Amino acid sequence: MKWILTPLMAMLCTAALAQNTGKITGKVIDANTKTAIDYATISINPEGSIKPSGGTITDDKGSFVVDKLADGRYSVVINFIGYQDYTAGPFNIKQNTVNIGTISLQPLSKELSAVTVTAKTPMVENRIDKMVYNAANDITSQGGVALDVLKKVPQVSVDIDGNVELQGNTSVRFLINSKPSSVFGSSLPDVLASLPASQIKSIEVITSPGAKYDARGLGGIINIILKDNKVRGINGAVNLSAGTRMENGSANLNVRTGNFGVSAFFSGNAQVNTRTLNLNDHTSVNEQGNSTRLIQDGYSNFRRGGYESGINFDWSLSKRDNVSGSFGYDNFSNRNQGFTAQQQQTTGLANVLSQRNSFSKFNAGTYDWSLDYKHNFKTDGQELEVLYTSSFGNNNSAYNQSQVYNGQNNPFSASASNNPGTDKETNVSIDYTHPLSKDVILETGAKTVLQYINSTADVTAYNPKTGVYAFDPNQSYHLNYDRKIYAGYVSLGFTAFNFFDIKAGGRLEHTDTHVDFPGTVIPSYNTWVPTAVISHKLSDASSIKISYTKRVERAEYRELNPFVNLSDPYNISTGNPLLKPEIGNVFELGYNKSFQAGGNLYIALFSRHNSNDVKTYTSFYSEYRVGDSVYHNVSVTNRQNIGTEQNTGISISGSIPFGKKVNLRTNTTVTDKYIVNKVYGGPTVNAIVVRTNLNLTYQFSDTFVAEAFGNYNSPMKNIQGRTPKFITYNLAIRKQFMSKKVSVGFVTTNPFAKYVNQVTTITQAATTSGQQYTSYSLRRIPYQSFGISLSWRFGKLEFKKQKEQDTSVKQIDN
Template sequence: MRNFIVFVLLLFIGIQTNAQNAGNGKGKISGKVIDAVTKTPVDYATIAVFKQGSTSPFNGISTDPKGDFLLENVAAGDYKVTVDFLGYQKFTIAHVIVTNGNTAKIGNVLLQPNQKQLKGVNIVAKAPIIENRIDKMVFNAANDLTAQSGAAIDVLKKVPQVTVDIDGNVELQGSGNIRFLINGKPSSIFGASLADALQAIPASQIKSVEVITSPGAKYDAAGTGGIINIILKDSKVSGINGSVNLTAGTRQENGSFNFNARKGNVGVNAFFSGRAQLRSTVLNTNNRTTTGEDNNTTNLFQDGSSNSSRGGYQSGLSFNWSITPKDDLTASFGFNHFGNHSYGGTNQQESLLDAFGNTLREIRSLRNSDSRFSAYATDYSLNYKKTFAKEGQELNVLFTSSYSKNMVNYLQQQDYINNDMASTGLRGNNPGKDRETNISVDYSHPVSKNFTLEGGAKLVIENLNNITNTDTLLADGSFVNNPDQTYAFNYKRNIYAGYLSASTSLFKNFLDVKFGLRNEYTTTTADFPGVVIPGYNTVAPSAVISHKLSAAETIKLSYAYRIERPDYRDVNPFYDISDPHNISTGNPNLKPEVSHAFELGYNKSFNSGANIYVGAFYRHNKNDMQNYSTHFDTLVVNGKEYTDVLLEQRSNIGTQTSVGGNIFASVPVTDKLNLRSNIFVVNRTNVNPGVNRVSAFQYRINLNASYQFGKDFMGEIFGNYNSSSRTLQGRRPQFFFYNIAVRKQFWDKKASIGLVATNPFNEYINQRSTTTGPTFNQASLRQLPFRSFGITLSYKFGKLEFSKNKDKDDRVDNGDQMPSEGGGGRR
């Protein structure tokens, strides 16, 4: 910790030094870049400033979505300025005179399209790892070395404001209620098993991760923590190109293939990716002490191991047709699969002691278990986009549908060692089907230069069918169907939504304001016996106010009203008895969780490439949904008695208030060395009727250092620490890991080879947690193998072509070269 404090001090000293250096300039350079043919703004064009006689620029900036640029803090002098963008001829202004206190106005720069087809393109531009935008934070995963051999879950561990525990549970700003999207669209792949889905997406397939903590009215109101949107790699540039990525390792293996082809107004994109986590053994110890009503004490000691493996693949095909320059049609299809297998044995010793410590009963047993899970999901969508002559006027019609089939098979048998009790056990299978359909219409209309209206409507249709078949072990070793634990149910939910939002500039562009209102009406039916789930209406306002202190310095304040609807797993009354001493079930009477979230953020970029973001947030939840455990000396489930049981159930428990902050900083110490750090802190306070008030402080720190050893050779070190924190009934364990990676590029950067090591000097990560209640106290230890070594290979092939019909989305997606959207890229 002492070393970390020293590092952070040095980090901010470096930022301050950059800031002071940036402030010595006295003049400015401004202008606007326009396509000479279409007369439309050129977004993300490169402005480079040279000292007279120099061949290397000393300063530069990119144009904004309106083609404007403003370069500040330029010392007085005579400079050469160039304007450049892919597919255009470079524009050079030989003499730009800057004087103290004045702005050198270049005016409109007309870029001429390059009529010649490029035989090959070698891009040297590099997008920043983190981009802070007015409505979201973007993590460009393609530029990250240490996550290259992992999965989506490994990428999320590096994203600011996101925390991931050892089991793959994800929190955004301290909340686990997150809406996950792929390419901006929902997918039933997340409904079956979020942890498995995030483990099945290779990191090499991810272009970027968007974090939206205060979604506007255009977004669904679901997810009190916010939205995480995973953007997969694709390409919209002309030509035929693609990439291949392969990883072999001691703990996990993955691979991906991307192919893009575009000619004229027609384009096709296809990809296939797969990932496998090799078998690993987790050691488990659990010790629970319970005091009964008769003052007798029960001690339960469990000691065992579990072997597990998982894997999956994704595939996708999309077709894009630019019918006219103003009409665009995109169709996509995807097929995904993932699953896991876990099996192991647990030695159990259950002792009953009287008030004086005398042993009244002792039962020793061996519990063996085996479970398998698999899911198949099909996604398809059709999107029509129409733009109009008026800049910013746009119509989008989107249809998406996702269908998944999943299956759970499990077997649990308990054999008694020190007495003549007959073996007990359960066997079952649990097939399910999940279909979700979304139909949305969005329209944006610029009323004036500084005022834009947006509106739309959406219909969400969800249908889930589930069957539970349970068999009970008989004394003769055979299984017979248990009718009390065999049933089927249908779960349906429809959401009808509409929204309206407006964005404008106030007080002569001093403030940029966007506010909106979304209304959602939800109906739910489930054929649980005796359960009726009433419909409810949700009115969700949102607002964001931002002010540019300078061209590179912004402060914003936002508010969002969010809800978290209980899903079918939360309300399903089925009892999971795979461990008879630790049983879980759903709660059909759960109410939606409601959240009021405020966020204040400050972002500043420096001419040197340094960047800092400081944010603070406040979130208040009502009907807060939490898992809560209750101890039973004897629990009767469908006519069968179970002894010394800890029953876990999700419940609406009072309110939760979260106050926290996030600091992100990136500093290019030299041309070769870049340091990056992110600090996240949150304090949660739960107020629950009948339960003690609980306050929990949690923090996350990560450090990243990358070094460019040579033109084609780079290394990176990353470390992450998640602190332990209190829960309603105990304490969650801490989590620390570190990665080391190097990469060598060759064949004109078309190919690369990389080496990655995770926790190379520690075989296991020890996870100690506690759970307490009025009559019980439980301590658990899990030892998880986390050490791994891997080698990655990647190859990019094909040629890129550029035509004068440029669209702002036609950006090169060339691995670590350039983002798909505009934003503070530095060239």
């Protein structure tokens, strides 16, 4: 990667020599409710000129910073729809920082018949600590699900099974509305495939989280922000879609009056029955040179469904105190029914022909609730926040399978299992922000995470001699999993030499995990997590940053759970209760550039070093004992700490407008992956991995848009063979009617190919006993789909004027 890193680093360092160090800061709030106004427009006008020389928008706390100002006198113009414009200044700038304080915008008092809003936030925003993909602006994805949106998010890639990578790393921490949820611990692909895109406002990508964030997630954090509405009035939306592969619908309602608002939503999703074709070809050779070959040819019918519901409230108790809360219930499920024809060929023996029937299902129902209190002190920027979140989930997985020789009626092997469980998680955090001066901000806080999981596995095995199923105590168990994490952090944000903006801090986490599995003791440990981000604004349109953070990935319950899945007795999977936490050190150098025509570019160089690297590993056994049963010629797969992994790469994302009608967006990540297998003595792995997509939109008119989207994931060499490439493409159109309140869309995925073929190989070199193993697997996944969607927005937005004139209300059509 040196040929990429050297010239780009030279370019960034040269650009950093730019000057102009003046800065203007402030905060914007509603004059009546005293709540922050986000996305207000801030324009900086030189004295004597009405043409802005720079500007920005307020963040979610109403704060703004405009820096890189040359010496001179400037006025600050603030405007936001539904409020009176405000002008402050002029202020004298001479390589200094001017804080104009808190500005209270007055709501308009006149009644307006209708307003057409033409300004909108860009599709992608790059901020100092995160990248934001404004999914609400992506109208061609509104009929899909969260996975469809994630495919378009910079630095994120999604494979055909719904597994998400961030900068090439699958260890990602997911949040909803900046809050954790135990629902992500049950089945992440099911959750992301059941969350309608129409419910998503934006997706935040945080590759170098600060000390305030949990250390979990080697790749970083993906925060899914659901839609809400903090403007007064009654409004809502209904979204429906139907297709050959996926169906979903959602509805939400927002009501706000005065200082109180409430919103509710319901969404449902179903993946209709799809048949995937499977071919597995396994060959093993023992120390005597005799080979055993197993060919499995069959299919599996898969269905998925889920729904989400929730209610949220927001209450401004006073101009300095705010309370918000939420309650929700989610349910996700899937089921898989399959048939496999099996042929076993062994040296010197006749072929053995058999059939296997299998069935498996999964269901998870989760309750989530939260309560958040914020207090703003008299000093601007001084804030205290106390957040309580909790969730409770009921999970259940089950399977049954039977194998019968061709020409016979009774099975020679069969088993069944039922695996119910509960998942409880509670998070309590306290965060405090204190401005030590105009340019120095102190943040500190503490957090407690309490997680308790209860799991029961009841296994019954078939006895071919008696012809009955009997409870198998050697495979059945009851498991309690108890994890407590205690954390504290401190960070400092400041400006150095009127040139660099720095935010650095540290977080200490103590982890205590108990699993009552016989012979398993997990020692408690402390993790010190330093973080630092240094940024420099080259101009109003460009900036650079360099960051470092330490991350940790603790083994989750499903990876630790020793439950043996025998739904396919020739391909067994199980957990590993001895997994150690994986530690990652992450460096990133980024350059951001915005163009006057509306385009943007972000280039990031990153390096990630992981120790105690966790990988899925498959071993072959000529004999494998589970309880009193012995299985022959089987492969066993679980997760293991295999050594170290070094990822170095470049991520490029950008948007290029071609005139007013055509826009091209791209998201490309190239990673040089180097894996050292220290446990099994296997060879090191060095591979180049490419993840890229292109998104082309054409705006026929203000209400009619078409889109083409293509996604490519390259094949990858790993410690045991090769994982497959992945290519998909989408075509979509959307037409809006009735002042954009109603829209109809059509989308198709892979319209010219019914199946996406996935080939995976596994190779196990000769062991000390002389045994070798190779595996070839082909999955033909029916990914082709056609669908239509309908969206309807209703209601009006209202902006009340000053308290003494509350009898007059103006309305804006939504």
